Amino acid sequence: MQASFRKPAAISLGALAVALVASWSHADPYLPGLTNQDFSSYTGSNPKAEFSAVKPTGWTGGTGLIFVVGQDFANSPAGPIYLTTYGNPTGDVFLSPKSNYVEADGNPIYESGFQYVDLTGLTKGQSYSVTFYQGASQQTGYKGDTTDQWIVSLGTEGLKVKPNPGKPGYDEYYNPDPNASIEASPLMSVPSGTTVGWEPVTLHFVADATTQELSFLAWGDQGNTENEPPIAFLSGVDSPTVGVPEPSTWAMMIVGFLGVGGLAWRRAKRPVLAAQGSEA
Numbered sequence: 001m002q003a004s005f006r007k008p009a010a011i012s013l014g015a016l017a018v019a020l021v022a023s024w025s026h027a028d029p030y031l032p033g034l035t036n037q038d039f040s041s042y043t044g045s046n047p048k049a050e051f052s053a054v055k056p057t058g059w060t061g062g063t064g065l066i067f068v069v070g071q072d073f074a075n076s077p078a079g080p081i082y083l084t085t086y087g088n089p090t091g092d093v094f095l096s097p098k099s100n101y102v103e104a105d106g107n108p109i110y111e112s113g114f115q116y117v118d119l120t121g122l123t124k125g126q127s128y129s130v131t132f133y134q135g136a137s138q139q140t141g142y143k144g145d146t147t148d149q150w151i152v153s154l155g156t157e158g159l160k161v162k163p164n165p166g167k168p169g170y171d172e173y174y175n176p177d178p179n180a181s182i183e184a185s186p187l188m189s190v191p192s193g194t195t196v197g198w199e200p201v202t203l204h205f206v207a208d209a210t211t212q213e214l215s216f217l218a219w220g221d222q223g224n225t226e227n228e229p230p231i232a233f234l235s236g237v238d239s240p241t242v243g244v245p246e247p248s249t250w251a252m253m254i255v256g257f258l259g260v261g262g263l264a265w266r267r268a269k270r271p272v273l274a275a276q277g278s279e280a
Contacts, residue, residue, distance in 0.1 A: 062114030087195030089135025101235030106220020155180025
């Protein structure tokens with residue numbers, strides 16, 4: 001009688017472990033060849049400076065009010081160098097004191113997309129995971145609640161902006177590549193004069209060619225061209241360390257927890273089963 005209780009528990013644990021491993025073995029892979037995840041490698045000016053002047057290795061574009069900033073307060077968004085925000089993003093994030101990140105005006109009039117070019121070795125039709133950290137704030141001296149998010153695309157060209165013909169006072173984004181995969185990060189609501197801390201984001205894209213560009217565009221107030229202005233932050237692009245353990249780690253952890261739970265259950269049942277056997 002003891003065996004009849006133990007066997008199903010062992011089978012269910014094994015089946016669950018196999019299901020977990022099988023499920024996560026088909027998770028979307030990360031983009032191959034993407035480096036300089038925190039913009040700390042560059043060939044131009046030292047941060048804090050405009051994105052196009054810093055020239056982060058592997059990245060292009062980023063004209064307008066887009067900056068590469070540092071962890072040191074003097075060179076941070078909230079530091080004294082223009083463009084100054086009400087605060088710096090904080091939180092449980094992998095960024096080290098030497099890491100850099102992007103600060104971008106989300107008003108589409110004052111910015112453009114920036115992209116990591118020459119991502120090679122992709123499989124056409126394959127889905128890929130892209131992860132990063134985002135945060136938000138507002139330029140000092142301005143008031144009013146704002147919203148921020150990042151528009152991200154994977155295609156043969158980068159994101160661009162044009163006036164929205166159906167909505168005066170707003171712009172819209174697009175990618176000249178008609179087959180580009182475009183996604184938006186979760187919307188961040190920013191009360192007037194405040195800052196939203198770092199939060200992890202994971203998006204999924206389908207490659208439409210073997211060589212692609214990964215493009216980012218800060219998008220404030222749903223494309224409103226009023227000068228609030230909303231400010232978006234970005235770093236840790238395609239970092240597998242974004243906020244959570246790797247899937248294989250989760251699988252091992254969950255199976256381990258289940259194993260401990262199953263062992264405790266069998267031990268708890270053993271005296272009852274022994275008593276039942278003696279009565280028989």
